[in-house]
Amino acid sequence: MATLEHYLILSAILFCIGVFGLLSRRNAVGILMSIELMFNSANINFVAFSKFINPDILTGQIFSVFVIAIAAAEAAVGLAIVVLLYRNFDIVNIDKINFMKW
Amino acid sequence: MELGVFYILAAVIVVSGLLVVTLKNIFHSALMLILCLFGVAGIYILLHADFLAAVQVLLYVGGVTILMIFAIMVTHQLTGKKIKHYNEQPVPAGLIILSLLILLIVSITRTAFEVADKAEPMPTVAVIGRALMTDYVLPFEVVSVVLLVALIGAIVIARRD
Numbered sequence: 001m002a003t004l005e006h007y008l009i010l011s012a013i014l015f016c017i018g019v020f021g022l023l024s025r026r027n028a029v030g031i032l033m034s035i036e037l038m039f040n041s042a043n044i045n046f047v048a049f050s051k052f053i054n055p056d057i058l059t060g061q062i063f064s065v066f067v068i069a070i071a072a073a074e075a076a077v078g079l080a081i082v083v084l085l086y087r088n089f090d091i092v093n094i095d096k097i098n099f100m101k102w
Numbered sequence: 103m104e105l106g107v108f109y110i111l112a113a114v115i116v117v118s119g120l121l122v123v124t125l126k127n128i129f130h131s132a133l134m135l136i137l138c139l140f141g142v143a144g145i146y147i148l149l150h151a152d153f154l155a156a157v158q159v160l161l162y163v164g165g166v167t168i169l170m171i172f173a174i175m176v177t178h179q180l181t182g183k184k185i186k187h188y189n190e191q192p193v194p195a196g197l198i199i200l201s202l203l204i205l206l207i208v209s210i211t212r213t214a215f216e217v218a219d220k221a222e223p224m225p226t227v228a229v230i231g232r233a234l235m236t237d238y239v240l241p242f243e244v245v246s247v248v249l250l251v252a253l254i255g256a257i258v259i260a261r262r263d
Contacts, residue, residue: 017119027128033123040142050149065234068154069246070248073252082173087262
């Protein structure tokens with residue numbers, strides 16, 4: 001029988017993998033993938049708490065639906081920015097993109 | 103039985119997640135991301151969230167990752183060329199993330215959660231639909247507008263003019 005702690009630790013591991021990718025990847029698409037991993041770990045937390053703490057009203061699952069919708073919007077805008085960067089500057093590496101830093 | 107399935111799914115998720123952030127070829131990373139998202143859908147099924155599992159497969163596996171593969175194809179400069187895939191901070195990032203993970207696991211195991219009595223697994227689609235149309239109708243409409251604005255914005259940003 002998997003308890004709440006199992007799911008929370010799985011979600012913590014997935015979140016840490018996502019943060020590691022976010023901090024160490026150079027490719028912008030790789031960074032967006034890491035962000036998706038972090039969204040998924042948050043969703044696992046929402047659904048696990050929804051099942052184990054308050055199983056009747058499913059608030060956590062409804063929040064997860066909203067998180068998935070926001071993640072889709074984020075992916076669309078982020079990938080559009082990546083495509084635009086590639087077209088204008090011919091790079092997809094984040095550490096080369098520092099035109100707004102001075 | 104349930105614990106065994108959980109451990110298999112957790113192993114799939116963790117291994118494919120690690121491969122997502124470590125593989126050299128970004129296209130292989132995208133394929134591993136698909137596997138990882140399927141594993142998360144399995145976790146949802148294990149948690150009796152049937153609607154969310156379907157949404158996960160349809161939206162994430164069918165939508166977001168395909169979008170990412172499109173973006174990789176469009177910005178393809180990765181195969182055949184020797185380029186660095188990491189910036190200069192993977193070691194400090196790894197150390198910080200490891201300490202964050204230990205902190206999270208310690209705090210999770212030391213917290214006493216008030217777990218409710220085991221509820222019968224029930225189909226969730228009707229409950230979620232009713233909640234979205236009554237209690238959560240305002241966030242539902244707002245999130246649909248956000249999605250519309252984001253998609254129009256993505257088209258405007260990526261348009262060739």
